[in-house]
Amino acid sequence: MGPTHIRIFDTTLRDGEQSPGCSMNLKEKLRMALQLERLGVDVVEAGFPVASEGDFEAVQAIAKTLRLPIVAGLCRALPADIDRAWEALKDAVHPRIHTFLATSDIHLEHKLRMTRSEAMAMAIAGVHYARSLCSDVEFSAEDATRTDPEYLCEVVEAVIREGATTINIPDTVGYTTPAEYSHLICTLMDTVPNIQQAIISVHCHNDLGLAVANSLAAIEAGARQVECTVNGIGERAGNAALEEIVMALKVRQDRLPYSTGIHSPEISRSSQLLANITGVHPQPNKAIVGKNAFAHESGIHQHGVLRNRATYEIMTPESVGVKVQHIVLGKHSGRAALAQRFSEMGYELAKPELEKAYKLFTKLCDVKKEVFEEDLTAILRDGLSDIPEAWKLRLAQVTAGTQGYSHALVSLKPHSENEEEEQSGTGHGDGPVAALVDAIAGLTGVRGEVLDFQVRAVSQGSDAVGEVFMKVEIDGCILTGKAASTDIIEGAARAYLYAVNKALHTQQLKAVYV
Numbered sequence: 001m002g003p004t005h006i007r008i009f010d011t012t013l014r015d016g017e018q019s020p021g022c023s024m025n026l027k028e029k030l031r032m033a034l035q036l037e038r039l040g041v042d043v044v045e046a047g048f049p050v051a052s053e054g055d056f057e058a059v060q061a062i063a064k065t066l067r068l069p070i071v072a073g074l075c076r077a078l079p080a081d082i083d084r085a086w087e088a089l090k091d092a093v094h095p096r097i098h099t100f101l102a103t104s105d106i107h108l109e110h111k112l113r114m115t116r117s118e119a120m121a122m123a124i125a126g127v128h129y130a131r132s133l134c135s136d137v138e139f140s141a142e143d144a145t146r147t148d149p150e151y152l153c154e155v156v157e158a159v160i161r162e163g164a165t166t167i168n169i170p171d172t173v174g175y176t177t178p179a180e181y182s183h184l185i186c187t188l189m190d191t192v193p194n195i196q197q198a199i200i201s202v203h204c205h206n207d208l209g210l211a212v213a214n215s216l217a218a219i220e221a222g223a224r225q226v227e228c229t230v231n232g233i234g235e236r237a238g239n240a241a242l243e244e245i246v247m248a249l250k251v252r253q254d255r256l257p258y259s260t261g262i263h264s265p266e267i268s269r270s271s272q273l274l275a276n277i278t279g280v281h282p283q284p285n286k287a288i289v290g291k292n293a294f295a296h297e298s299g300i301h302q303h304g305v306l307r308n309r310a311t312y313e314i315m316t317p318e319s320v321g322v323k324v325q326h327i328v329l330g331k332h333s334g335r336a337a338l339a340q341r342f343s344e345m346g347y348e349l350a351k352p353e354l355e356k357a358y359k360l361f362t363k364l365c366d367v368k369k370e371v372f373e374e375d376l377t378a379i380l381r382d383g384l385s386d387i388p389e390a391w392k393l394r395l396a397q398v399t400a401g402t403q404g405y406s407h408a409l410v411s412l413k414p415h416s417e418n419e420e421e422e423q424s425g426t427g428h429g430d431g432p433v434a435a436l437v438d439a440i441a442g443l444t445g446v447r448g449e450v451l452d453f454q455v456r457a458v459s460q461g462s463d464a465v466g467e468v469f470m471k472v473e474i475d476g477c478i479l480t481g482k483a484a485s486t487d488i489i490e491g492a493a494r495a496y497l498y499a500v501n502k503a504l505h506t507q508q509l510k511a512v513y514v
Contacts, residue, residue, distance in 0.1 A: 077126025131163030174207025
């Protein structure tokens with residue numbers, strides 16, 4: 001890699017997952033990791049192995065599966081943490097131990113309760129031990145932008161001497177500004193005598209809305225790795241958005257003559273997959289991946305774009321994988337045509353997946369005159385569930401109005417060899433969704449509280465497919481439910497049932513482990 005190549009370190013599965021409501025199960029993490037590999041990221045930070053058994057298993061599975069990117073696991077600068085990280089990473093083709101320790105006085109005094117000299121010794125020992133296990137070691141000086149620069153330089157010099165190959169200078173609390181951050185990176189470059197033996201990385205949070213600007217300023221100052229997340233998800237206000245950094249470097253080559261290994265047409269699919277897994281969609285005006293990012297409503301803008309797209313578009317929708325909406329298939333299309341269209345969209349389906357998608361497609365064709373590519377993407381995401389269906393929806397009817405309770409009639413089929421077996425029940429509540437939840441809870445014996453409910457149209461028209469997302473708390477665990485349908489009532493019932501099935505599946509897994 002040349003001196004102008006910028007490594008893209010994706011921490012969607014670690015720092016991004018710490019965003020409220022963005023937790024993922026093992027299969028969801030693995031699916032997202034494979035998409036990140038297709039996207040072309042250099043490093044996938046798969047998780048924090050010591051945090052939980054689930055995190056350990058996810059890091060281990062991703063390490064065994066990915067072949068091209070470096071797979072990193074985060075750990076504190078403690079022997080037990082480092083051992084756990086290495087145990088999860090050791091089967092990776094390209095493993096990296098990423099260890100960290102806070103260096104700012106406010107963290108040392110109030111969180112770690114240690115002196116600067118004690119922290120220095122701990123950092124040195126942690127990196128030394130990590131390097132004895134793995135040749136690729138990254139060290140992060142947590143809260144670096146609020147650390148005394150002189151002390152930070154001393155720590156960086158010491159950990160490079162112990163074998164750290166990447167040094168991360170995080171803006172942990174989103175406090176710095178571009179000029180200030182650039183000056184800090186320049187100070188490290190000019191002051192630390194062995195700085196050329198390591199790559200400087202930056203990890204910026206977005207508390208002041210400056211994460212991407214700070215990251216770009218750091219690149220100009222000499223940083224050669226950027227840590228970021230798809231859709232900018234992360235704790236508090238999120239992290240620097242991968243898609244914004246990548247496209248800024250691609251579009252503004254005149255001012256930012258740097259390259260990445262990102263295959264930008266995969267950006268939109270990566271964004272959509274993450275949103276589908278977590279149920280958290282980027283706001284419509286989000287740069288690059290927002291629903292309105294390439295929309296033009298002003299007459300003057302529309303006129304200009306029709307004459308020459310460059311008048312109001314600095315990049316094409318196709319460059320990030322956004323395609324112009326068009327009709328693709330009809331109700332007389334067969335499985336082969338559907339499989340071919342999905343293949344053109346970048347989805348290679350196995351026979352069982354195609355069969356499930358085809359059933360949803362034919363059902364959709366019965367209620368929609370025009371089937372758009374966005375509709376196909378929605379039913380594909382709906383059909384490729386990793387959760388066994390302990391219960392399937394057969395019927396959902398709701399009576400609702402502006403006064404009084406809503407009433408629901410629901411029929412479910414339990415997982416059984418008997419295809420004719422169904423169970424029906426009724427429920428009521430202060431709205432149609434509450435009534436559906438009450439009825440499903442009565443039939444399944446699993447009662448949850450709906451914390452969030454969202455409906456999102458994926459195409460145009462009154463018969464548009466709507467994606468329904470729910471966040472449901474069941475037995476103290478927050479689960480995401482999702483479904484796609486042209487009928488909001490059906491979609492709501494299936495989304496809640498998805499969360500119920502997920503809860504039952506989780507209980508079964510716990511029983512096996514116990």
